[in-house]
Amino acid sequence: MGSIHDWKPELYDQKLGFVSDYGKDVLRLLQPQPGEMILDLGCGTGDLSFEIQNSGARVLGMDYSPAMIEQGRRKYPSLDFIVGNAADFSLDQSMDAVFSNAALHWIKDAEAVAACVWRALRPGGRFVAEFGGRGNVDTIIQSTCKVLSEHYGIDGEQRNPWFFPSIGEYSSLLEAQGFRVTYAVHFDRPTPLEDGENGLFHWLSGLGADEFFQDLSDTNRARAFQQICNAARAKLYQDNVWFADYKRIRVVAFK
Template structure:
């Protein structure tokens, strides 16, 4: 399964806003080493580099296609290929930042404490994850994938919601850190264009399902999905589509020593 940087970038403004909201809650003044995990095309990494221009900022992603665009657009930043699950840098960071990436990984009970161990004393981990898995855009996708027509090819791609609730993360992280700031926001995104929510999911949730299909099956599956999406997210009178999208934010800081 590969990422499509151009498709993902169709809604750059909407995807950047949560990252900026997360950044605004990071209480660091002069970090020396910053890691951006799941950096994608590097737009957020570039913002981190501009915000802390004296720091070494390293973007890490497992998609060569995404990193190729990141390197073209931001050649002055250091980019590395790697899986978040295997993240173990030789130099620990003052800040581990991850915007819309950790929900692709399972077993957060082990992952989050492991990431905290890659921080220096007083270091901060700042995470934003989509938490829209019970929304019609996702429930409809899973429902179609598990229907009689598609279950043999797509049923195995339906996974339990990877993001837990706020209480779960608080209970997991609070014994391990000195400070914790955790919240959830629902963004009422105004999308434009035909089949706007379909276009959004093509860049994210829909990707693995389309990657498992070939030829006419791609069109057939998308057609069924698009029809259901229009029922759930009708086009407004001005031609736009209102797409509520919930996101979970976590900012934690280790003790100084």
């Protein structure tokens, strides 16, 4: 959310299912209650929206990618989905909670997101989120920037699409908006990628980070992905499994 990425919903569901699987841990922080109205912000293809609905809450799923929303509607026709921008939205009714998993690091204007979430919540409503924190996928980013610079004359740092704040930075941002932050943690979570030898290649293909590779032909893009895999292999490939060097922030805040 925040800018259009070339998301591939089928590849996302098949090869990046861990995104939703890990998100189920965050649902324990949300503790959805029957009858609550909950916004799933950056809902992807709706797997966690469906989990929230199973608690008895009413859920609205929002994502910036029309392809993701279309896939969500196919998978979960009983759910309500809308296309929307997390940094620029308003709703017709107040939410009891806003939930977000693995989405907010795509939006660099975090202050605008906080303001929209604040407006969406009823007084006393809660905001529960997990996303990439400072140092997230550092090895992958460094390998990407090295390959783009050495082989394609591209400054990858200028194209980095992600916002990975420190825990102090993000908590302060929420407090400046008026939130009371009641829980915040920044932790390492090395994450095994599916598909063995092809795990990191599929991660690069399916995660929508097109800003890094926007000028490359399909052939050069595939070549760059393989060169990035070669550069990162020593640190991230162990026993025939690729690991993404994730560092995550989880936060709970009340209006």
